[in-house]
Amino acid sequence: MTNILDILKITPSSQSTDFVENKKQFQLHTLLTEQPHKNTWNLSFVMNENALDGLKMIFSVDEDISTKFKELVKDTNxxxxxxxxxxxxxxxxxxIYIYGCGATGRLAKQMESAIWRPFWKKVKQHSLWNKLKNQLPKNIEDRLxxxxxGGDxxxxxxxxxxxxxxxxxxxxxxxxxxxxGDAVFCVTEGGETSSVIGTILTAVEQYGELTTEKIYDAKKLLYFIYNNPDDVLYPFDRSRTVIEHPAISKINLSTGPQAITGSTRMQSTTSETFILGVILEEGIYRLLKKLLTLxxxxxxxxxxxxPSLDKFASEMGLLQRILSFDRIMSYIAxxxxxxxxxxxxxxETYKNKKHATYFAxxxxxTVxxxxxxxxxxxRLFPLDTVMEKEPKCWVQVWTAGSDYKEAWQNFLSRPFRGLEERFYKADFETKIDDFYLKQSVLRSLSQAGQEQEKMFDFSFSKTQTETREPKEGDLAVLICMDEExxxxxxxxxxxxxxxxxxxEKNANLCLILVSNKKPNxxxxxxxxxxxxNNFFTSNDVVINITMNKTEDDPLNLRRQTLLKMLLNGHSTGVMVRIGRVxxxxxxxxxPSNLKLIGRATYLILSHINDVVSQKEWVQKYGKTEPITYSEANAILFEAMSFVQECLEKNKPISEVSISIVRIMEALKTKSYIRWENALHILETEGLENYLSQYNPSLGYHS
Structure with missing residues (x-):
C-alpha cells in the first residue's frame, strides 16, 4: 500500500468506508461489460487524428452483436x-410491461412510444381496423x-x-x-441492476407458492434480458437469484466489452433493443395472422x-427478423x-463554445x-430546465408542439407519467435501512413527480425560438424519417x-434522412x-440513408435501431474529440449511483497503476507501490465534494480525471497538492496529454 492518503492529508469519509466495506455487491469491475474492448483500446488517439478511422473502430464493435445473433438463431425457442x-x-x-433502468429504461420507453403506440395508431387509421376492432382490445395501444x-x-x-x-x-x-398473467420483460444491460431485479422478482411473487404448474405459467410470461455471462454474474447475490430462478425465462444477449469501457448504452442496449423489438414484431404478426389475410x-x-402453417415456417420468419440486423450495419458502413x-x-461546435439543437x-x-x-x-450538464436563463447543457432537443405539454404528448404518444409521493414515500421512509441510500432516494422522489412535466419544454414554439434559438456558429441537426x-x-x-x-441565424446544418424511399x-x-443557396453551405452535412424498400419494417424497428447506432457512434466520437475519453x-x-461509483474508483485505480508500472515512470521517479481500491475510493469521494462546488459555479469537471492528476502529482513530488492545483494542470494539459507524458505507449497504433 502507498502512503498516498497521508501525502494528500485525506481520511476516508464514512461514505467511502461504507462503500468499500459494505457495498462489495456494487463493485462490478469484474463484469465483461466493464472490460476494455481490444478493437478500441487507443480510440481517443485515433479519433483525434482521423474521425473516419475512429468511427470505423467504434462501429467495428457492433460486429459482436451480429456474432451473438448468429448464435441465437441456432436455437430460437x-x-x-x-x-x-x-x-x-x-x-x-x-x-405487456417492459421495465429497465438508465439506458434500458429509455429502451422500455422507446418500445412503448416509438414502436408499439405508433404501429397501433397506424392500424386504427387504416380501414382494416373495422375488421379488427371487435377482436382486439379497443385500447390496444395502452396495453404495453x-x-x-424513476418514471418519465x-x-x-x-x-x-x-x-x-x-x-x-x-x-x-x-x-x-x-x-x-401480464407479460413482463425486465431488461438490464449488465444483469445486476437492483431495481430491475426487484421488478422481476415481484412479478414472480404474484404467482404465489410455486407449484410445477405455476412455474410453467410464470415462465411463459416473465422474461429477464441481460448482457453478461452467467458465470461472471454469479458472485452477485441478486443476479444469481434471478439466474437460478425456475419461474423466470432468461434471455442472455452477452456480446462482450463495449466500444467505450462500461458504456452499455452502446452494444448491450442495441442488442436488447433489437431483440425486444423483434419479439414485439413477431408477436404482433402472429396475433394478426389469425385475423387477416396475407x-x-x-x-x-x-x-x-x-402462411406459417407449420412450426418450421414460423421459425424461419423469426430467424430472418433477427438476422436482418446485419443489413442495418451495412447501411451505416x-x-x-x-x-x-x-x-x-x-x-468543433463545442470546442468553439457553441451549442447544438436537434429537431425530430x-x-x-431515439434522438x-x-x-x-x-x-x-x-460528465455534461443534463438537458436544461425552463428555469435556466442561460443554457448550461450543450445540446437541446425540439419537436413539434405549441407548448411543453403538447411536446411531451408528441414525445411519449401519451401524457407524462411521474412518480407520486403518496404511493412511494412511506415505503421509502420505513423499508430502507441504509442511511445514505434513504436520503438519496427521498431526494430523488421529490424530483420525480407529475410537476416535473412543466420543467422541460421541447416544443419548437414561439417561446423557444425567442429564448433558445440557434445562434451564429451553432449547429442545427434535423432528423427526418420517411414521409417527413x-x-x-x-x-x-x-x-x-x-x-x-x-x-436565418447563420448556424450550421446537418440533415439526417432515413427512409425506404428510392434513392433518386x-x-x-x-x-x-x-x-x-441560403439553405446549404460548405460546412453543412447531409446523411441520406435509404433502406431497401422490399425489407419489412412494420414497426420501424430497423429504422430506429439504425438511428440509435448512428447517433451513439457519432456522439461518442464527438466526446472523444473534445477530450472526454x-x-x-x-x-x-x-459517479451518480453505486455502480458508477465503483466504475469511477476502478478507473482511477487502473490508470494510476498502469502509469506507475511503466519503465518511463520507474526510471524518472523510482519504483512506486500501486494504489489500492480503498485509497482510490477515498480520494474519489473527496473529489466528489470538490466537483460539486465547481458545478455550482457552472464549471463541470470530472471526478475521475482530477483525481488521477492529483494522485500522480502527489506521487511524483511525494508532497501535498491542492485540488485547485490539480484542476489547473488538468485544464492546461488535458488528461490524455498528461498521461501520455508518463506512458508513451498509451496512444500507440500502427
Missing amino acids: IIDNAANSIVEAIENRKK IGEMT RALISALEGLEDLQLVGSLQLLDRGVEK EELSELGFSQAE NSLEEIARFTVLES RKALI FIDCAERSPTF IDDLLDTSSYEHKFISLTK EVQKIINKLKAD VGNTMTHVN
Missing part, C-alpha cells in the same frame, strides 16, 4: 416463447407499458439512488397495475408474410464518410435518448421552418433544397 407471450397477453386482455426506474422524469437525467434498490422496481410494478398483413407492413463529417462538425418528430425518442445519455457518460422527408419542401412544415430558422427520390428533394475508458463518468 426462448425468443419464440417470448413472441407467443405477446399474443397471449393481448388475447387475454392482459398487459414501458417504464423505467428519469428520461432527462438519473435520479440518484433509485436504481440501487429492488424496492423501487417492485413498487413501480405495483403502481402501474401489473398483475399475474394481402391485408402486407398493407400493414408485413409484406414478406408467408456505407454512410461513414458523411457521419465522420457530422462528428467533426459537432465537436418520428425519430424523436432524445442519445442526447440525454451524453450527460452521465461524459417530403415535408422538407413544404414551407408550412416544422422541418422547413427549422431549416429556415437555422439559416430523396436526392431530388436534397437537390431542390441545395438550389436555394482516454483510450477507450470513460474518464468523465458521473
